[in-house]
Amino acid sequence: MGDRSVFERADFLSRRRARILPFLGVIYIAQQASYLTMAPGPAHRTVDQLKISAWLVLSAILLAALATNGFWLQPREVRSMIDDEVARSNRSDAMRFGFVFAMLTCIAVYLITMFEPVAGRDAVHVVMSDGLGAALLRWGWLERAAHRNG
C-alpha cells in the first residue's frame, strides 16, 4: 500500500470499511449472547468480569470510531479524505439511528422493570449494546450503498 497516492489509499480504506462494518455490527450484537448467559446477580465470576471488561473496551473503541471516523494510525490527509461529505453524513445518520434505537431500548427496559427488577448494570449494558450495534449496522449499510452502482 506504500506506493499508493492519498486518494487511492483513502478509497481503498473506505471500501474496506464498507465491507467490514456490517459484519462488525453483527459480531458485536452476537457477542451479547455471552453476557446474557452469565450467572445472574452482582457477584459475577472472574471470567465474567473479564468478559464485561472486554465488552466495555470494545464498545469504547467502536464508539470512538463512530464519533471520530477512526483510522487513527493513518496520515492526516488520508483520514481527511476518507471523512469526506458523504462519510460525515453517513456517520451522522448512523449516530441518530443509534440514539433512537437506544431510546427505544430504554422504553422497553423501563416497561420490563414494571414486572421484574432489572439491575442497573444490565440495563446500561443492553441500552448501550443495542444503540451502538444499531448505529454500526446502519453505518455499514449506508457506506455499502454509497459504494454501490459505481
Place this chain on the structure above:
Amino acid sequence: MAERLANCLKEKRAALGLTQAELAERVGVTRKTVNTVENGIFTPSATLALKLAVALNVPVEQLFWIER
C-alpha cells in the same frame, strides 16, 4: 410538491472523458461521494457543488438545478 436537486454530472464528466475516480481525485473526495451525487442519493453542500463545477469547467447552475 417534493423538490430535488437534479444534476448532469455524469454527462459532463463523460464528455471530458473522466472516470468517477479521476473526478473525485480532482475534487479531493472519495469516489463514493461522486457516485452518490451522480445518482441523486446525496445532496452536496454548496462548497462541493462549486468544486465539482470548477473541476468540470462549467457554471454550477448548468451542473445542478431544482426539479419539481
